Amino acid sequence: MWKYIGKRCLYMLGILLLLSFLVFAVYNLLPVDKAADMAMQEIAANKNLNYAERYLYWQRKYGLDGGLLTRYLRWFGLKSFYDGSFNGLLQGNLGTSVAYGKPVLEVVKEPLLNTVFLNGFGAVEALGITIPLGIFCAQKKGSKRDVAVQVGTIVGYSMPVFIIAILFIWLFAVKLNIFPVSGMSSVGKDYVGFRAFLDRLYHFALPLMVMTFCSLGGMTRYVRASMIDALRQDFIRTARAKGLRENVVVRSHAWRHALIPVVSLIIGWFLGIFSGSIMIENIFGLNGLGKVYFDALTANDNEIVLAMQMFYIFLALIGNLLVDLAYGLVDPRIRL
Numbered sequence: 001m002w003k004y005i006g007k008r009c010l011y012m013l014g015i016l017l018l019l020s021f022l023v024f025a026v027y028n029l030l031p032v033d034k035a036a037d038m039a040m041q042e043i044a045a046n047k048n049l050n051y052a053e054r055y056l057y058w059q060r061k062y063g064l065d066g067g068l069l070t071r072y073l074r075w076f077g078l079k080s081f082y083d084g085s086f087n088g089l090l091q092g093n094l095g096t097s098v099a100y101g102k103p104v105l106e107v108v109k110e111p112l113l114n115t116v117f118l119n120g121f122g123a124v125e126a127l128g129i130t131i132p133l134g135i136f137c138a139q140k141k142g143s144k145r146d147v148a149v150q151v152g153t154i155v156g157y158s159m160p161v162f163i164i165a166i167l168f169i170w171l172f173a174v175k176l177n178i179f180p181v182s183g184m185s186s187v188g189k190d191y192v193g194f195r196a197f198l199d200r201l202y203h204f205a206l207p208l209m210v211m212t213f214c215s216l217g218g219m220t221r222y223v224r225a226s227m228i229d230a231l232r233q234d235f236i237r238t239a240r241a242k243g244l245r246e247n248v249v250v251r252s253h254a255w256r257h258a259l260i261p262v263v264s265l266i267i268g269w270f271l272g273i274f275s276g277s278i279m280i281e282n283i284f285g286l287n288g289l290g291k292v293y294f295d296a297l298t299a300n301d302n303e304i305v306l307a308m309q310m311f312y313i314f315l316a317l318i319g320n321l322l323v324d325l326a327y328g329l330v331d332p333r334i335r336l
Contacts, residue, residue, distance in 0.1 A: 005321070012317045017076075020089075023309050024072045032300045034098050035059045063087075075306075089310065095303030099296070104307045108292060114184070115288040118204055119277060122211035130216055134223025135250065141228060149220065157217025161279045165210045169283075172206055179206040182285035207284045211277060226258035233257065263326045267319060 035058035042054050059065040060082035063074035073079035075095075077088025087093045094104035137146045156164070173181045184203050185191070191199050230236065231254050239249045278290035289308070296304035 008321050008324075012321065015317060016313060019313050020076065020310055021072055023306065023313070024075060025068060027302050027306055028068060028071070030300065030302065032302055035062055035064050037098070094307040097301055097304050099299045099301045104304050107304060108289065108308070111287050111289045111292045114286060115277070115281075115290065117200075118207060118286065118288060119211070121204070122208050122215070125208065125212045126215035126219060129212065130219035131223055133216075134220045135227050135255065137220070137224045138227030138231060139250065153217040153220050156213055157221070161210070161214050162283060164214055165280060165283045168206060168210050168213075172209070184286055207280050207286060210280060223258070223262060226261050227254060230254040230258040260327065263323065267323050267326060
């Protein structure tokens with residue numbers, strides 16, 4: 001097991017280096033030169049300054065002098081800057097945001113917590129509904145209740161997220177006036193402690209409902225299909241022939257077998273919380289990773305975009321490793 005994990009980590013390191021170089025090269029093709037922007041700002045403030053000198057100064061400060069490979073090695077932290085210092089990803093420096101004028105870590109810290117808070121609750125709620133519902137539909141395959149659930153999941157799966165969000169806002173915020181339309185806290189209120197936590201939950205309730213509703217369709221149908229396939233297996237007939245109760249057959253035998261294809265979806269879902277919900281966060285005005293990522297793309301803030309791209313690549317590689325290890329835990333027949 002540990003030998004396998006060690007090999008996979010070496011493989012992941014090679015993929016990480018390759019993808020990081022490709023991502024860095026792509027974003028360096030964009031017509032964005034922050035050294036030139038800083039030099040122009042200084043020249044605008046002081047006409048006596050020499051543009052070529054100030055441009056070279058900012059190039060060296062940001063590590064933008066030299067070829068593409070040299071700039072990449074500086075950005076990754078494998079090559080020193082002009083002053084001899086190492087200050088890249090390996091040293092924990094994700095760069096400085098041009099739009100915010102702050103280090104990237106400071107910019108994404110609060111949005112990351114908000115995204116984890118929102119998507120974590122949404123994933124738990126969705127899994128708590130879809131897994132029992134999928135099992136129930138598989139047991140009652142072809143019944144009126146199963147058909148009704150399938151029709152509902154198809155409708156929810158087919159509708160765009162923004163349409164569902166608008167419908168929920170119209171119903172629960174405009175007509176019923178139960179939840180606020182947008183925002184993360186009550187205007188004019190300075191709550192602290194547990195009261196502030198409850199206020200945030202109140203503002204996150206409507207986005208959570210939208211996220212959960214949008215997740216029900218695909219996940220429920222996936223669990224249902226896996227359970228139907230498991231209930232057709234010979235070992236299920238044998239378990240029933242032995243006189244085991246149906247609940248024992250479903251929970252201890254069928255669900256364990258059906259969990260094999262579902263486990264990758266569940267792990268990917270939980271890891272996907274860091275990618276942010278761009279559409280929902282923008283519709284409801286939530287300060288999350290999705291909104292920060294979208295704003296950085298529109299503002300050509302490449303430092304934030306590159307840092308978040310690397311974060312997503314790292315999560316994808318870790319997710320693939322966790323899925324493979326989870327298969328071995330779920331199914332004893334699998335040996336790495």
